[in-house]
């Protein structure tokens with residue numbers, strides 16, 4: 001049975017194009033190479049309400065890389081999720097190309113995730129996109145160096161520990177209801193692939209897991225720097241007098257514990273910062 005493509009929106013056509021390119025990779029995969037390749041996301045930490053960036057790091061020992069699809073999933077949907085800007089569309093993926101029957105096909109709802117390529121290996125690639133698929137805890141990052149296959153933008157052999165790109169993830173503002181304060185990222189190997197020049201598939205690769213710790217909030221730390229200082233005092237003044245307060249109401253800035261920002265909070269922060277007063281703690 002053939003997959004229907006009539007009536008597809010632009011997003012669907014784009015998605016399907018990627019799938020067809022994927023078929024191309026696979027169909028040309030008869031000539032495969034063994035290329036030890038490692039993808040990892042460094043362990044990191046974030047505060048409740050913080051948006052943090054995750055660098056995707058690549059090392060390749062043997063072959064050049066001109067295309068990839070990398071998939072990760074996180075295990076704590078109540079603690080973190082990937083933010084999405086735009087609903088992209090539906091992604092049709094054939095699990096057993098070129099035979100693409102209904103039983104071989106999955107359809108995921110995908111949405112765009114903010115991604116940064118500036119200064120990283122994928123900066124000038126023709127196509128780089130990060131999306132969630134299925135849920136906002138599954139991430140898929142896809143890159144194609146050169147759609148005309150000139151391959152002069154390849155990631156060269158012996159690249160070690162360099163950043164492909166960065167994606168963002170949001171730590172929820174509210175406390176983790178089940179405790180633990182740790183999120184594990186696992187690589188999804190069946191949904192991950194890499195391509196060398198001329199359509200050769202890179203079959204030998206490793207997706208390393210990653211961990212993100214959720215840290216306890218620091219008193220008066222508006223900017224998530226991990227400590228309170230004059231910058232936080234300035235942000236408190238902005239909040240009090242210009243109503244530009246942080247979105248996360250769990251942020252530990254209500255120092256007199258009356259339930260709202262006020263001048264007493266500012267005075268307590270000044271005392272704490274500059275006059276060695278004890279850290280204000282709500283009863």
Ligand SMILES: [Ca+2]
Pocket residue numbers: 220221222223224225226227228229231232
């Ligand atoms: Ca701070």
Ligand SMILES: [Ca+2]
Pocket residue numbers: 253254255256257258259260261262264265
């Ligand atoms: Ca207050």
